[in-house]
Amino acid sequence: MRPIRIALTKGRLEKNTVALLEKAGYDCESVKSKGRKLILPLGNENIEIVLAKAADVITYVEHGVCDIGVVGKDTILEYGGTFYEILDLGFGQCKFALAAKKDTDLYAGFENKVIATKYPNVTKHFFDKKGMDIGIVKIEGSVELAPLLELADAIVDIVETGSTLRENGLEVKEDVCTISARMIINTASMKLRKDEIDAFVKRVEEQL
Amino acid sequence: MKYNLITPEGTKDVILDECFMRRDIEYTIRKMLLRSGYREVITPEIEFYDVFNSDYFAQENLYKLFDQKGRILVLRPDSTMPIARLAATRLKDAPVPLRLFYIQNIFVNNPPHLGKSNRISQMGAELIGVKSKMADIEMLVSAMETLGTFCKNGFNFEISDVGYYNALIAKLDIDERRKEKIRRNIEQKNYPSLNTLLDTIEQNAITDTLRELPKLFGGKEVFEKARSLYTNDEINSVLSELEMMYNTLKSIHFPGKLTVDLGMVTRLDYYTGLVFKGYAPEVGDALLFGGRYDKLLSEFGYDAPAIGYAINMDSLVRIVASNLNYPKQPASDCLIYVEKGFELAALKTAADLKKSGKRVEFALLDDVADAQKLAKIKNIKNMTIVTGPRNENDSEMN
Numbered sequence: 392m393r394p395i396r397i398a399l400t401k402g403r404l405e406k407n408t409v410a411l412l413e414k415a416g417y418d419c420e421s422v423k424s425k426g427r428k429l430i431l432p433l434g435n436e437n438i439e440i441v442l443a444k445a446a447d448v449i450t451y452v453e454h455g456v457c458d459i460g461v462v463g464k465d466t467i468l469e470y471g472g473t474f475y476e477i478l479d480l481g482f483g484q485c486k487f488a489l490a491a492k493k494d495t496d497l498y499a500g501f502e503n504k505v506i507a508t509k510y511p512n513v514t515k516h517f518f519d520k521k522g523m524d525i526g527i528v529k530i531e532g533s534v535e536l537a538p539l540l541e542l543a544d545a546i547v548d549i550v551e552t553g554s555t556l557r558e559n560g561l562e563v564k565e566d567v568c569t570i571s572a573r574m575i576i577n578t579a580s581m582k583l584r585k586d587e588i589d590a591f592v593k594r595v596e597e598q599l
Numbered sequence: 600m601k602y603n604l605i606t607p608e609g610t611k612d613v614i615l616d617e618c619f620m621r622r623d624i625e626y627t628i629r630k631m632l633l634r635s636g637y638r639e640v641i642t643p644e645i646e647f648y649d650v651f652n653s654d655y656f657a658q659e660n661l662y663k664l665f666d667q668k669g670r671i672l673v674l675r676p677d678s679t680m681p682i683a684r685l686a687a688t689r690l691k692d693a694p695v696p697l698r699l700f701y702i703q704n705i706f707v708n709n710p711p712h713l714g715k716s717n718r719i720s721q722m723g724a725e726l727i728g729v730k731s732k733m734a735d736i737e738m739l740v741s742a743m744e745t746l747g748t749f750c751k752n753g754f755n756f757e758i759s760d761v762g763y764y765n766a767l768i769a770k771l772d773i774d775e776r777r778k779e780k781i782r783r784n785i786e787q788k789n790y791p792s793l794n795t796l797l798d799t800i801e802q803n804a805i806t807d808t809l810r811e812l813p814k815l816f817g818g819k820e821v822f823e824k825a826r827s828l829y830t831n832d833e834i835n836s837v838l839s840e841l842e843m844m845y846n847t848l849k850s851i852h853f854p855g856k857l858t859v860d861l862g863m864v865t866r867l868d869y870y871t872g873l874v875f876k877g878y879a880p881e882v883g884d885a886l887l888f889g890g891r892y893d894k895l896l897s898e899f900g901y902d903a904p905a906i907g908y909a910i911n912m913d914s915l916v917r918i919v920a921s922n923l924n925y926p927k928q929p930a931s932d933c934l935i936y937v938e939k940g941f942e943l944a945a946l947k948t949a950a951d952l953k954k955s956g957k958r959v960e961f962a963l964l965d966d967v968a969d970a971q972k973l974a975k976i977k978n979i980k981n982m983t984i985v986t987g988p989r990n991e992n993d994s995e996m997n
Contacts, residue, residue: 454883455884579883
């Protein structure tokens with residue numbers, strides 16, 4: 392049987408995850424000195440690490456080509472999917488927030504407000520719950536630009552420290568929800584390889 | 600833009616070996632079910648939307664169209680609803696137990712680019728009109744037998760009873776929306792969110808049990824664990840019936856692994872009691888699911904209990920295809936080359952060969968050398984040349 396495969400979100404979450412795995416006693420040398428390799432064995436364990444972009448982590452886990460994934464709650468909220476979401480890893484903490492220029496009142500006037508975001512589903516859901524009809528513009532890069540260029544009235548984005556907002560004259564109007572890194576598991580793997588996955592999850596959970 | 604060279608999102612052509620294997624699997628399954636008294640039905644690909652207009656199906660996932668009177672039609676997203684409709688109408692007076700099976704496509708309008716199929720071939724069996732332990736066993740064994748026949752790398756068969764969760768949640772005095780949230784978190788085994796949610800309501804033995812529910816899966820130890828958490832008469836009877844079923848199935852010695860997952864609480868579906876799923880290492884999602892649905896037929900005006908299951912044939916074909924020893928379509932035994940003017944003689948030659956059990960095909964080429972090349976490409980071992988003045992001239996090729 393192939394090794395248990397763990398899909399890690401590249402970048403910010405990667406370092407934290409590797410630190411957590413090392414704390415749990417896994418040898419992560421291969422991941423730390425990975426070069427350009429994308430699939431990396433984890434020490435002498437029957438485990439492989441796959442490095443992928445956040446949304447792809449969900450895709451790989453959902454299709455069962457990876458058994459376990461580490462991915463931000465932001466990505467889970469935006470892309471959804473069928474998998475078990477079993478651990479809040481605690482790191483990668485930040486929040487989704489609704490932000491606008493200081494003088495903007497988003498609930499004034501009758502015209503539909505336009506919201507710029509990289510996360511159209513999260514944004515839609517947030518305003519659906521308020522029963523508010525809005526227009527959504529999907530932006531790929533710096534979302535803060537959209538209200539400054541007056542393309543949008545506000546943005547929904549991930550806020551960590553809020554310094555980018557401040558420097559551009561924007562402020563948080565409302566928090567949408569808090570997010571952090573999660574461990575997700577393929578529904579079939581959870582059943583088919585219960586013992587291996589249980590053992591791994593337990594070792595990691597003890598370090599949280 | 601003209602789309603005449605591609606198939607719609609989520610669909611594909613099933614061709615050659617894959618098609619051969621699929622029909623072969625279907626044939627085997629049909630034989631198994633026919634031997635157990637099941638009778639085959641085919642329901643229409645299109646149904647009125649009203650058949651599926653219930654909480655069980657998200658409307659955005661339905662393919663919809665209109666008939667000439669402006670009524671909404673859908674491509675069926677499931678076969679159990681049409682069979683419930685059928686059983687409650689045309690087959691209402693048929694003697695029970697009514698055993699039906701089907702092998703047909705369902706259609707789900709998934710969001711694009713997820714790599715999901717929008718046309719899914721399913722086979723399923725339904726046992727209508729009887730609620731008994733033996734009926735449940737019959738269904739479960741039928742499902743396990745089918746998986747055992749094709750899943751040569753093993754499979755995992757999992758049983759549960761939605762009655763367990765229902766009995767627990769009924770004891771909580773909270774609104775439906777919060778109950779649904781709790782259910783969803785249990786289904787997704789989302790421990791962190793489930794705990795946060797349960798923290799907001801009054802703590803008691805029920806909330807403690809619900810916190811543990813996502814973990815209540817595995818072998819027979821699950822029953823002990825569940826009993827140690829919280830029980831009442833209803834829960835006791837659900838657990839002991841399920842345990843009895845577990846022990847019965849365990850004693851049959853199937854090649855697969857049998858497990859229990861009390862946290863199997865699927866969304867707003869029509870299951871009312873025993874539920875089960877099948878997993879195989881080759882596919883990332885359950886390839887078999889089923890359960891008891893004792894209230895569904897009454898939605899169509901016929902109050903009768905029922906139990907059934909469906910298997911994703913596409914997944915089954917994938918599993919079978921990964922087994923290199925599974926038979927594919929064999930090459931023809933004989934290629935027949937026909938000289939001009941000897942067509943009738945060729946027909947007779949072909950008929951005689953077929954009668955003796957050979958697979959034969961005509962070369963349909965003007966040149967013997969080309970026909971010999973073709974035989975090589977198609978891996979056909981023998982060539983027969985039909986020509987004159989003698990009628991036949993067998994030439995063995997190596």
